[in-house]
Amino acid sequence: MKQKKKVLRGYAHKFGDDINTDYIISGRYKFKTLNSRELAKHLLEDIDPDFNKRKASGDLIVAGENFGCGSSREQAPLAIKYAGIVAVLAKSFARIFYRNAINIGLPIVQTNTEKIESGDELEIDLASGEVHVIKNNLCLKAEPFPSFILDIIEVGGLIEYFKKYGGWKIR
Amino acid sequence: MGKTIAEKILSSHAGEDVRAGNIVVCNLDFAFAQDGTAPLAIKAFDKMGQKRVFDTQKIAFFIDHNAPSPSSDVSSLHRLMRDFARKHRIRLYDVGEGICHQLVVEEGWVGAGDLVVGADSHTCTYGALNVFSTGVGSTDLAAAMASGKLWFGVPGTIKIFFKGKLLPGVYAKDLALYLTGKLGARGALYKSVELGGEVIKDLSIEARFTLSNMIMEVGAKAGVMLGDEKTEKWLAERSKRKIRFVEPDEDARYDKVLEFDVSRLVPQVARPHSVDNVVSVHEVEGTSIEEAFLGTCTNGRLEDLRIAGKILKDKKVHPEVRFMVAPASRRVYLDSMKEGILEIFIEAGAVLLPPGCGCCVGTHQGVPSRGENVISSANRNFKGRMGNPEAFIYLASPATVAASAIRGKITDPRRYL
Numbered sequence: 143m144k145q146k147k148k149v150l151r152g153y154a155h156k157f158g159d160d161i162n163t164d165y166i167i168s169g170r171y172k173f174k175t176l177n178s179r180e181l182a183k184h185l186l187e188d189i190d191p192d193f194n195k196r197k198a199s200g201d202l203i204v205a206g207e208n209f210g211c212g213s214s215r216e217q218a219p220l221a222i223k224y225a226g227i228v229a230v231l232a233k234s235f236a237r238i239f240y241r242n243a244i245n246i247g248l249p250i251v252q253t254n255t256e257k258i259e260s261g262d263e264l265e266i267d268l269a270s271g272e273v274h275v276i277k278n279n280l281c282l283k284a285e286p287f288p289s290f291i292l293d294i295i296e297v298g299g300l301i302e303y304f305k306k307y308g309g310w311k312i313r
Numbered sequence: 314m315g316k317t318i319a320e321k322i323l324s325s326h327a328g329e330d331v332r333a334g335n336i337v338v339c340n341l342d343f344a345f346a347q348d349g350t351a352p353l354a355i356k357a358f359d360k361m362g363q364k365r366v367f368d369t370q371k372i373a374f375f376i377d378h379n380a381p382s383p384s385s386d387v388s389s390l391h392r393l394m395r396d397f398a399r400k401h402r403i404r405l406y407d408v409g410e411g412i413c414h415q416l417v418v419e420e421g422w423v424g425a426g427d428l429v430v431g432a433d434s435h436t437c438t439y440g441a442l443n444v445f446s447t448g449v450g451s452t453d454l455a456a457a458m459a460s461g462k463l464w465f466g467v468p469g470t471i472k473i474f475f476k477g478k479l480l481p482g483v484y485a486k487d488l489a490l491y492l493t494g495k496l497g498a499r500g501a502l503y504k505s506v507e508l509g510g511e512v513i514k515d516l517s518i519e520a521r522f523t524l525s526n527m528i529m530e531v532g533a534k535a536g537v538m539l540g541d542e543k544t545e546k547w548l549a550e551r552s553k554r555k556i557r558f559v560e561p562d563e564d565a566r567y568d569k570v571l572e573f574d575v576s577r578l579v580p581q582v583a584r585p586h587s588v589d590n591v592v593s594v595h596e597v598e599g600t601s602i603e604e605a606f607l608g609t610c611t612n613g614r615l616e617d618l619r620i621a622g623k624i625l626k627d628k629k630v631h632p633e634v635r636f637m638v639a640p641a642s643r644r645v646y647l648d649s650m651k652e653g654i655l656e657i658f659i660e661a662g663a664v665l666l667p668p669g670c671g672c673c674v675g676t677h678q679g680v681p682s683r684g685e686n687v688i689s690s691a692n693r694n695f696k697g698r699m700g701n702p703e704a705f706i707y708l709a710s711p712a713t714v715a716a717s718a719i720r721g722k723i724t725d726p727r728r729y730l
Contacts, residue, residue, distance in 0.1 A: 159499075160498045160499065160587065162693075162695050164693070164695040164696075164697060164698055165695065165696070165697070168675070168697050168702075169349075169674045169675045169676055169697075169698070169700070170675055170676065170697070170700055172349065173348070173349055173378060173379050173387055173390075173674070173676050174384065174386040174387060174390075175386060176352055176353060176356060176390070187702075188696055188697035188702040189696065189702075207499055208498060208499040208502060208532060211498060211499070211532060212434065212693065212695065213349075213433075213434050213693075214350060214432055214433055214434040214448045214449060214450050215349060215350065215450070216350070216353055216450035216451040216452060217353070220353075234499065234502060236499075236502070236532060237502070237503050237532070237534055238434060238448055238449060238450055241449060241450060241453055242450035242451075242452070242453075245450060245452035245453060246452060288336050288466075290336045290464060291336070299452070300357075300361075300452045300453070300455075300456055301357055301360045301361050301452060301455075304361040304362070304363070304456060304459065305360075305361060305362055309459070309460050309462075310338045310460060310462055310464070312338055
């Protein structure tokens with residue numbers, strides 16, 4: 143089983159509120175293939191055509207409220223993950239995206255992102271839920287996950303969870 | 314302290330007394346996926362090492378988003394679905410049968426008080442039938458197919474009353490757009506919404522679906538309505554199951570109770586590029602359009618086609634407008650054909666698409682070109698939604714879409730009443 147890195151360090155790419163899953167990965171691409179690496183090339187293309195060139199592996203997406211709203215497409219967190227983005231930070235997440243990200247093992251951090259700017263270097267301690275903005279030593283506290291969800295996160299997603307427990311742990 | 318509809322349905326399916334804020338694993342009554350989500354669900358199901366589905370009678374697949382297939386890549390994914398469905402003996406609705414959300418209710422897959430998940434965000438549609446139904450992703454759906462259970466956060470509930478009587482030319486879609494504009498794209502994030510009031514009572518079941526369908530656009534988990542004699546009739550005609558409506562307790566606790574008097578509501582339009590960017594039709598009247606689309610899980614039902622047909626009768630679609638019509642299901646297609654509505658559309662110059670999602674998701678059957686405006690009866694107008702990030706999508710009722718198709722510009726449908 144893959145052991146997840148608990149402390150992440152990367153550079154922020156800042157986006158606004160209500161970034162929907164159509165923007166994250168357009169329907170033009172997502173219906174055609176199950177190849178997430180292929181989809182990753184078109185990440186956020188419709189609202190930020192240069193994003194793919196600008197971003198580097200290990201970077202972070204930072205957004206406002208309701209990140210991942212709209213369609214249920216799991217291709218959205220998959221495209222983010224396979225683009226090399228190591229975590230998404232947002233003030234709030236749309237509910238299906240929230241579930242999908244946890245299920246596929248993409249780290250998400252719910253915290254007040256207002257003071258983070260594009261280009262900021264951040265250090266995220268996933269275990270303690272602390273986000274440090276390196277340039278000004280600002281420390282942000284993330285919303286903790288309920289223990290039921292932590293169990294899914296800790297094994298790396300719902301597929302691993304089902305493999306490990308053979309179904310739901312409780313009941 | 315009493316319970317909301319969400320708390321009651323989730324409690325009965327968890328087998329324990331649960332309240333807003335709890336996390337529970339619940340038994341599911343029905344689970345499904347469509348061609349945009351099923352392939353990944355199949356992959357996840359296999360990766361989980363699962364050999365069989367929990368109940369062949371409680372799962373279905375639908376090929377509706379890209380139907381018929383526009384490319385060999387999509388065809389391969391459709392084939393993956395067909396192979397899985399055959400192997401696991403689950404019902405697959407193939408190309409031309411219709412949109413998942415229409416078939417689920419038309420074919421009697423769900424009943425009052427049910428807990429349902431679908432790998433499609435607009436699964437909330439069946440809330441109109443007193444069902445707690447919500448959208449999930451592919452891996453969740455794989456877990457649901459394998460175990461018949463899924464985890465849920467029990468949501469808090471917002472109660473919404475619509476007071477008054479809708480004016481002629483004003484429909485459930487206008488109500489839905491108005492509500493989305495009022496609450497905003499995250500106005501009910503994670504919440505269950507109980508929709509009620511005299512306006513809802515007056516609406517047909519088909520019109521109620523439009524409203525429950527669009528509750529997703531304010532971030533809600535579900536948009537549930539009370540059952541009444543109309544609901545009972547609808548369910549009894551489509552399923553043999555015993556009907557037991559779930560009602561909230563009088564002393565249930567709500568996060569918020571909102572009341573809207575919609576007696577003077579006029580037709581509404583959502584402007585590009587967000588569903589909550591809503592104005593009254595007169596604010597955008599005269600905006601030229603190059604494409605009009607009638608259909609989708611929001612507004613592709615018989616009642617919607619009738620409303621548009623009445624406006625288009627003996628009229629022509631504007632010569633510079635492409636007008637696409639996609640009935641929501643084969644049943645809707647046949648019924649509207651028998652009523653002569655399809656003839657009206659074709660004589661007016663419309664393009665008839667096969668039952669399915671049509672041009673809503675931007676993969677085929679009517680991608681607009683650069684700089685063009687589209688008026689659509691769908692539920693989303695995000696940039697790029699219809700396949701071109703340089704086009705502009707306006708959302709409106711079937712009546713407003715039909716009236717606008719005639720004049721080649723956004724038009725108040727009350728001119729044609």
